[in-house]
Amino acid sequence: xxAALFNRYRSYRSLIVLVVVVMAQVLYLAYQVRTGRDERLxxxxxxxxxxxxxxxxxxxxxxxxxxxxxxxxxxxxxEQNRKLKSDNDKLKMENxxxxxxxxxxxxxxALTLFQAKTPSKTVAxxxxxxxxxxxxxxxxxxxxxxxxxEKGMAVVTPDGIVGKVSAVYPLSAxxxxxxxxTFKVGVESQKGHIHGTLDCGSGRCVVEQIQNEEEVGIGEWxxxxxxxxxxxxxxxxxxxxxxxxxxxxxxVRLNLSGAPGGAEEVLVVLDGVHQPIPASVAAExxxxxxxxxxxxxxxxxxxxxxxxxxxxxxxTLQKYQQLxxxxxxxxxxxxxxxxxxxxxxxxxxxxxxxxVGAPSPxxxxxxxxxxxxNTESPTTVKPPAVKPLTSTHAPVLHPGAAKPVLPLGxxxxxxxxxxxxxxxx
Amino acid sequence: MNESSDHLLRSRRSxxxxxxxxxxxxxxxxxxxxxxxxxxxxxxxPSAVWLEVPLLLVIYFGLMRPDPVPxxxxxxxxxxxxxxxxxxxxxxGMYGITKTLVGYFAAxxxxxxxVGNSLIRLVLCFFFYCFHAFFYWVMRRAxxxxxxxxxxxxxxxxxxxxxxxxxPLYLILDRMKLSDxx
Numbered sequence: 001x002x003a004a005l006f007n008r009y010r011s012y013r014s015l016i017v018l019v020v021v022v023m024a025q026v027l028y029l030a031y032q033v034r035t036g037r038d039e040r041l042x043x044x045x046x047x048x049x050x051x052x053x054x055x056x057x058x059x060x061x062x063x064x065x066x067x068x069x070x071x072x073x074x075x076x077x078x079e080q081n082r083k084l085k086s087d088n089d090k091l092k093m094e095n096x097x098x099x100x101x102x103x104x105x106x107x108x109x110a111l112t113l114f115q116a117k118t119p120s121k122t123v124a125x126x127x128x129x130x131x132x133x134x135x136x137x138x139x140x141x142x143x144x145x146x147x148x149x150e151k152g153m154a155v156v157t158p159d160g161i162v163g164k165v166s167a168v169y170p171l172s173a174x175x176x177x178x179x180x181x182t183f184k185v186g187v188e189s190q191k192g193h194i195h196g197t198l199d200c201g202s203g204r205c206v207v208e209q210i211q212n213e214e215e216v217g218i219g220e221w222x223x224x225x226x227x228x229x230x231x232x233x234x235x236x237x238x239x240x241x242x243x244x245x246x247x248x249x250x251x252v253r254l255n256l257s258g259a260p261g262g263a264e265e266v267l268v269v270l271d272g273v274h275q276p277i278p279a280s281v282a283a284e285x286x287x288x289x290x291x292x293x294x295x296x297x298x299x300x301x302x303x304x305x306x307x308x309x310x311x312x313x314x315x316t317l318q319k320y321q322q323l324x325x326x327x328x329x330x331x332x333x334x335x336x337x338x339x340x341x342x343x344x345x346x347x348x349x350x351x352x353x354x355x356v357g358a359p360s361p362x363x364x365x366x367x368x369x370x371x372x373x374n375t376e377s378p379t380t381v382k383p384p385a386v387k388p389l390t391s392t393h394a395p396v397l398h399p400g401a402a403k404p405v406l407p408l409g410x411x412x413x414x415x416x417x418x419x420x421x422x423x424x425x
Numbered sequence: 426m427n428e429s430s431d432h433l434l435r436s437r438r439s440x441x442x443x444x445x446x447x448x449x450x451x452x453x454x455x456x457x458x459x460x461x462x463x464x465x466x467x468x469x470x471p472s473a474v475w476l477e478v479p480l481l482l483v484i485y486f487g488l489m490r491p492d493p494v495p496x497x498x499x500x501x502x503x504x505x506x507x508x509x510x511x512x513x514x515x516x517x518g519m520y521g522i523t524k525t526l527v528g529y530f531a532a533x534x535x536x537x538x539x540v541g542n543s544l545i546r547l548v549l550c551f552f553f554y555c556f557h558a559f560f561y562w563v564m565r566r567a568x569x570x571x572x573x574x575x576x577x578x579x580x581x582x583x584x585x586x587x588x589x590x591x592x593p594l595y596l597i598l599d600r601m602k603l604s605d606x607x
Contacts, residue, residue, distance in 0.1 A: 013494065014492070014493035014494050014497070014529070014532075014533075017493075017494050017497065017498075018493065018497050018525070018526075018529045021497060021498065021501050021525050022522055022525055022526070025501070025505075025518040025521045025522045025525065026518070026522060026568075028517070028518050029516050029517070029518035029519065029522070029568065030568075032516035032517065032518070033516055033568070033569065042505070042509045042517060043509050043510075043513070043517075045509070046506065046509030046510055047509070047510065049457075050457075050460065050461055050464055050510060053457075053461050053465075054461065054464060054465045057461075057465055058465075058468070061469065127468065128465075128468070129464045129465050129468060130463075130464060130465070130466075130467040130468060130474070131464075131510065131511055131512050133507075133511045133512060133515060133520075136511065136512045136514075136515060137512075138511075138512035140464075166512060166513040166514060167512075167513035174512060174513055176512055176513070176514065180512070180514075181571060181572065181573050181574075182514050182571060201572065201573070201574075202574055203574060
């Protein structure tokens, strides 16, 4: 009798254990979902156990592989490149801020805003690991609660948005990327200030909740609207790659500018400040005066375009040719001294004034892009240039510009409209 | 009475062989390496997100152990370890449940097939990878109400990649087992 019972128990033993183990996990999972509580203790232990190894691996990889490449393959070019990239990122970040500031300053009293407005306070962090779930998009960064990082903070790069802090541990934090299926971001278009919700869950980034009647052009920039209470308003999100009428709502797809999955170094926004969406330049670009006729000298000597049609390569070639001329260096000639490429070319004397009625001789490309830098790679997606401060365009008062900047979490500022429509009644 | 003592002896022998072949410390280290590899490897090789070394370990352990109980417990342990490093919006237990089932089924299958054959192992490995991916997707939809796309072609492709990794991995693990026996 006893043996028969034991046999029966044994035959069902594995099944009973399976049911018990699975049910225990299901109940525990249901408890977490129901209460919305994250089991912090297990996660803290696991992350604290794994991140040191990951940090060590990253340090070893960085030092050994980097060392070999630096000294045997590329000497110190890699280090210089890293430093330049870092500097470039910082400058780009500053550039975004100053462009926003200048754009606002054009519409209103810039001095008041410059005093009232401060840039978002950020802390730099390095990505040290991925999530273990291949379908979920999350990464770990090497900054945690000891660096004043809190859950819900926005994570950005100078190029665009990356994600938000979803969990904080003492020495690390988890960042849920904007490409995760559960992540949604409030966005706003640059030209029409059309609001929508960015959703990258289906593998491609779509701006939802835009009516078919709304006008959204290809190449138009979308910025964070600040409505999600995560990202401060005014951070670049991406450009429109396709815009088609859909079933009820418009099908607008974006190309993210921040490359959230591939970012190695990110900025965590500790104290975000809403910024206005930079003004569009499309209309002004169409009305821009034509280029001045090229001087015969420059045309013959350089053989390259001198205007907005110039590529980065053209500009570099032109610069080097001018440097060579100034330093009496003949490219390709033997025994010609090496020119100093670090020297700045002497600016050319102003050309003769054009005839009365002719357009301004200011080069279009440089004049219309305040703060834009030539060092940026032409392949990277950049936020568009803001409207320039030129003497031909009288400053337009912006109705919302004189208002104080709202902190994160406060209701979003009203959408800028033409002065005629916002005059006090 | 004789039968029950025989069972006890057999179970003790099996647990002894478990400890002699795959020592607990070795298993923990292997699990740690597998989980860290999944955590860190995509940083080095971005296209390695499809690599499921922890799952391959659970399958191997299940196939090599005809007793389902240790296999399912090992699966639960590995799964919960992975869950603890998953995004905070995914509760702990998702991978735990999936890998528990994989461990149980792998051990059950090993009672009926000759899993010493590499081809059968790889076929089973491919099947369990697809089962794991599909069941995880079902759980996210059903239990968490999260709408996540399921790409069948991509899953099959990743399954094929994983068995390509499983082939040398299982050979190494077989070697380790043999060296322990000697």
